[in-house]
Amino acid sequence: MSPLYYVAVFLHGLCVVNAINFTTVYEWDELDFAWPSGANSSNGQTDQNFNAMDVYFRYMAVFEERLFLSLDMKTGIPATLVWLPTRRTSTAPPKLAPFPSWDLHKKDNCDTIQWAKGLQADTDGRLWVLDNGSSACPSKLWIFDLANNDTTERVHQFPDTVVPHSASKRSLRDVVIDKTPDDFLAYIADTRSGRIVVYSRKTDKSWTVKTTGDRWLSLAISPNREARQSLYLIGIIGSNVLNSVSVSELKNEGGSAAVKFFGEWTESPYRMLIDSADVLYAAFYGQNYLSMWNTSEPFREQHVHEVGRLYASWPFTFALDANDTLWMTQRNVTDAKHNLLKAEVGATSY
Ligand SMILES: *[C@@H]1O[C@H](CO)[C@@H](O)[C@H](O)[C@H]1NC(C)=O
Ligand SMILES: *[C@@H]1O[C@H](CO)[C@@H](O)[C@H](O)[C@H]1NC(C)=O
Ligand SMILES: *[C@@H]1O[C@H](CO)[C@@H](O)[C@H](O)[C@H]1NC(C)=O
Ligand SMILES: *[C@@H]1O[C@H](CO)[C@@H](O)[C@H](O)[C@H]1NC(C)=O
Ligand SMILES: *[C@@H]1O[C@H](CO)[C@@H](O)[C@H](O)[C@H]1NC(C)=O
Ligand SMILES: *[C@@H]1O[C@H](CO)[C@@H](O)[C@H](O)[C@H]1NC(C)=O
Ligand SMILES: *[C@@H]1O[C@H](CO)[C@@H](O)[C@H](O)[C@H]1NC(C)=O
Numbered sequence: 001m002s003p004l005y006y007v008a009v010f011l012h013g014l015c016v017v018n019a020i021n022f023t024t025v026y027e028w029d030e031l032d033f034a035w036p037s038g039a040n041s042s043n044g045q046t047d048q049n050f051n052a053m054d055v056y057f058r059y060m061a062v063f064e065e066r067l068f069l070s071l072d073m074k075t076g077i078p079a080t081l082v083w084l085p086t087r088r089t090s091t092a093p094p095k096l097a098p099f100p101s102w103d104l105h106k107k108d109n110c111d112t113i114q115w116a117k118g119l120q121a122d123t124d125g126r127l128w129v130l131d132n133g134s135s136a137c138p139s140k141l142w143i144f145d146l147a148n149n150d151t152t153e154r155v156h157q158f159p160d161t162v163v164p165h166s167a168s169k170r171s172l173r174d175v176v177i178d179k180t181p182d183d184f185l186a187y188i189a190d191t192r193s194g195r196i197v198v199y200s201r202k203t204d205k206s207w208t209v210k211t212t213g214d215r216w217l218s219l220a221i222s223p224n225r226e227a228r229q230s231l232y233l234i235g236i237i238g239s240n241v242l243n244s245v246s247v248s249e250l251k252n253e254g255g256s257a258a259v260k261f262f263g264e265w266t267e268s269p270y271r272m273l274i275d276s277a278d279v280l281y282a283a284f285y286g287q288n289y290l291s292m293w294n295t296s297e298p299f300r301e302q303h304v305h306e307v308g309r310l311y312a313s314w315p316f317t318f319a320l321d322a323n324d325t326l327w328m329t330q331r332n333v334t335d336a337k338h339n340l341l342k343a344e345v346g347a348t349s350y
Pocket of ligand 6: 277279297
């Protein structure tokens with residue numbers, strides 16, 4: 001084929017498709033927490049000694065009227081898991097409220113959440129929170145019942161053989177949920193060991209599956225039963241390469257899963273998700289756009305949303321709700337502003 005053919009494909013592949021029409025829900029000039037009344041500097045956790053630009057939104061989940069966000073553990077950040085209402089309740093944008101309470105966020109108290117990472121809300125109204133732990137506390141998976149006063153339904157501390165308790169031997173980030181006919185399974189990437197950790201809610205057990213080739217950073221799985229045969233993976237070594245493993249192979253405790261190559265993004269994604277039309281969205285380190293790929297077709301990257309320069313390493317984080325609304329935060333380092341945006345995507349919007 002002529003070189004011109006490749007140029008044409010390349011240009012076409014990256015043109016911006018206005019498939020997503022975002023509207024702004026909130027704009028914050030400065031983020032703040034919903035401090036408890038009477039908070040003061042005699043209590044280290046709520047002494048309000050933090051810098052608003054040290055609030056880094058990492059992972060997000062949404063269920064009904066609430067958005068959940070995990071935050072980086074920086075000096076002065078009092079809780080790494082917070083929530084916001086999806087609807088404006090006052091003229092000022094909302095403050096970040098600890099989830100489920102201040103009491104479940106105590107530094108180096110291993111009975112509380114130490115460092116929330118990946119989050120998912122399942123269809124039955126449970127919030128799954130991956131807690132990477134701290135140097136003092138092992139990693140855990142928390143499951144909260146959002147329909148029942150946010151009670152803690154499960155706290156699964158991973159056995160040492162699954163996720164090492166030794167702080168230097170583990171690093172958990174992303175989690176996705178697979179609803180099977182009789183169970184909910186969580187797939188988790190341990191970036192340090194390179195293994196995929198699987199948790200079964202039914203048996204309250206976890207195990208690992210080996211893969212070859214890379215160590216995994218971000219994960220995505222389709223919300224549709226038929227398409228939920230593949231777990232998509234981004235590694236840390238070939239970090240713009242999109243791979244997958246078959247979920248059937250993840251059910252073999254202590255087994256291994258074959259890694260399949262799909263294609264290469266132009267940049268390195270840090271976050272992916274798949275909507276009800278089986279379109280995969282990706283956000284990239286330091287890039288001011290989102291890309292998509294229709295997973296029903298051969299791999300092809302298309303930009304779907306592009307804004308001016310933001311200068312953030314994680315400019316966006318996003319989550320889908322049960323009604324195919326894509327919720328997304330945007331961080332602009334230059335003017336220190338954060339936005340919450342939303343758009344209709346998925347099967348109903350195409
Ligand atoms: C985008 O969404 C807004 C608000 O929902 C609507 O008013 C507008 O017509 C939409 N624009 C396009 C191009 O669909
Ligand atoms: C400061 O915090 C302490 C401990 O939480 C509390 O006992 C005290 O009443 C607080 N003081 C003020 C002025 O809010
Ligand atoms: C989803 O749609 C249903 C029916 O229209 C509505 O009752 C519900 O509040 C919506 N959920 C969200 C999160 O908007
Ligand atoms: C939730 O907690 C409130 C206040 O403690 C209580 O009145 C209510 O009955 C609880 N609801 C459920 C579903 O447990
Ligand atoms: C998870 O925790 C361990 C131990 O504190 C740490 O070494 C690792 O960097 C953490 N991983 C992430 C992604 O924060
Ligand atoms: C994805 O590709 C399939 C197969 O070509 C097509 O039927 C479907 O409409 C596409 N979906 C979107 C959202 O473009
Ligand atoms: C980020 O902030 C700068 C400074 O206010 C502004 O010029 C730029 O347009 C903003 N970027 C976006 C995408 O809004």
